[in-house]
Amino acid sequence: MSMVEEISSxxxxxLSCDSNxxxxxxxxxxxxxxxxxxxxxxxxxxxxxxxxxxxxVYDADQGLWCDQRSGRELFAFVRQEICExxx
Numbered sequence: 541m542s543m544v545e546e547i548s549s550x551x552x553x554x555l556s557c558d559s560n561x562x563x564x565x566x567x568x569x570x571x572x573x574x575x576x577x578x579x580x581x582x583x584x585x586x587x588x589x590x591x592x593x594x595x596x597v598y599d600a601d602q603g604l605w606c607d608q609r610s611g612r613e614l615f616a617f618v619r620q621e622i623c624e625x626x627x
Contacts, residue, residue, distance in 0.1 A: 555626055568626050575618065584614060588621050 558565045562577040574587040584596040584605055596605040596614045605614035 566622060566626075571625055573622060573625060586614075586618065586621075588625070590621055590625060 554568065556565075556567050556569075558567075562579070564575045566573040566575075571589050572587075573589070574585075576585050576587075577583075578585060582598065586594045586596070588594065594617070595608050596617075597608055598604075599606045606612065607614075607617065
């Protein structure tokens with residue numbers, strides 16, 4: 541099971557999850573949550589109705605994608621937000 545499928549199934553609602561190249565869109569028909577990889581900047585961008593735009597960079601020392609501003613880890617951030625938005 542992919543990380544996105546695992547997270548969306550834990551949200552407890554009926555979500556659609558579409559992947560198109562470097563963009564994943566999670567939606568319940570009312571709210572949209574986007575995760576996109578930007579090859580040119582080597583960043584993952586998240587567009588959230590809760591947090592707005594958040595950019596993650598890869599931290600090779602930790603082996604994790606982390607928020608540039610707060611240091612939050614990508615997967616924990618996405619899991620928390622999806623459960624908050626779609627539960």
